[in-house]
Amino acid sequence: MRTLGRIIGIGAVAVAALTLTACGSDDDKSSDSSAAQATFGKVPAKATGAECTADDIEVVGGFGTAPKITIPDTCAPPTKLVVKDLVAGSGPGAAAGDPLSMNYSLITWSDKQKLDSSFDRGKPFTLTLGSGQVIKGWDQGLVGVQQGARRLLIVPPSLGYGQGGNGIKPNETLVFVTDAVKIGK
Template identity: 40%
Template sequence: MRVVDPSGLPAGRNEVAVSLSKPEIDFPEGDPPADLRIRDIVVGDGAEAKPGSTVEVHYAGVTFSTGEEFDASWNRGQSFRFPLGAGRVIKGWDQGVAGMKVGGRRELTIPPHLAYGSQSPSPLIPPDSTLIFVVDLLGV
């Protein structure tokens, strides 16, 4: 799997003016993981995302089975904010975004039991899908 790495991140700030671009996520190889898989593409050096904090992210998501994009905040031109650990997003996000630092980019491969399970919110996501997200942490 290849993700386009960003460059030019400012250091040591809680909020960043990010010059990241939308990631390209290639079709995955092999079997989907049974547990959450986290891979840091870029390790940020700003504030750390901790449960109870509100985080601001940009993201792109594809299904593991097809590699087809089903959602991306980049396409809307607007970042997404949510309270970390409050259950407002899928469990894989609450677990996978925790510990990121502002300026970081992380790939999350999320099995169905930590994503939507059999209750898909969209026809673009088949039931019981493993999902891959690339998440950029913009602010805490």
Template identity: 45%
Template sequence: MPDSSVKTAGGQPLRSKAEKRAAAKAAKARALAVRKRRRAMAVGGAAAAVLALVVGLVLWVGHSSSHPAATPSAAAGATAVSAQPSAAFPPLPAGADPALSKKPAVTAGAGALTRLTTTTLIQGSGAAVRSGQTINVNYVGVTYSDGKEFDSSWSRSQPFSFPIGAGQVIKGWDQGLIGVKVGSRVQLDIPADLAYGEHPTGGQPAGALRFVVDVLSAS
């Protein structure tokens, strides 16, 4: 054993090599213990963070389930409403015969047609059309001799509007629809001279024509 009475210049007792080795081992052990505690603390901190994240997620899910978003059926309903047309076709006047909601069947005429003829198929209850008014109509047009359809507002799902008596349509229309009551369906048999003539050059139908016209409004 070293003599503990022997002192260093700093007043500390001198230690043997064995004591120094023991002290070094003790210091290493303490350092290792410190590192282990630090690692344990780091692992514990990470675990606490993960636990907090899990708890937060559970709370968020629970809150979301108590306040659900719009259901698919509600979204589909909104889409269905926005997809509806702005107006029904055809736009029938109040009290009109329901037959005006269906396209009429138009057949060929018989014999030679020499004068304009207006035949009432359905009598409306509205005011009579006057020259200078703008009228709104549905129509089907066929050639008088064979009943071949050449034009129809029904195929476009859109009525036709025009000022009557202003020369913007064929004469058979300007003349044949005056006096017809709103809500009526009439048949116009129009000779060639009041239609496009016998030899039109613009691609229009030739000869006598037959139209079935529904008068929807006049103003």
């Protein structure tokens, strides 16, 4: 009985909050209306069921500069690897066995926070493509990248860290913006 009373009480508070928001004045100068809307009218959007695409991710900044990456709350994380060149490169595309020198920023989907960035360290990350030195999302997502390209990778857990590790939560979707500093020897 006590729990039911709390649920009803919480429901009454929610109804009152919605009523306050709906009753605000249309006058933009009304501080009461603004306060009610700031407190109650801005409910974070929940992911709808539709998966995000590369075009839903906002990336600000050009090749060679640390990107600002914004992940929306309005769609779900993709379940398959998403690859999109944001800045075109030139020369031959990278293939398995090629040495790469990459700059990157990593944002975790669940908390939309930067977890790692070679831009911040001031030193590109080196790897041999396809050799298993990195997560599968990189080994697959960087195939064909050209020197000078900025590429967005949205990596599902199955191609990332799966059950977690290296500071990443289990079942985390990873968003990378990568710059191909050098392809080949």
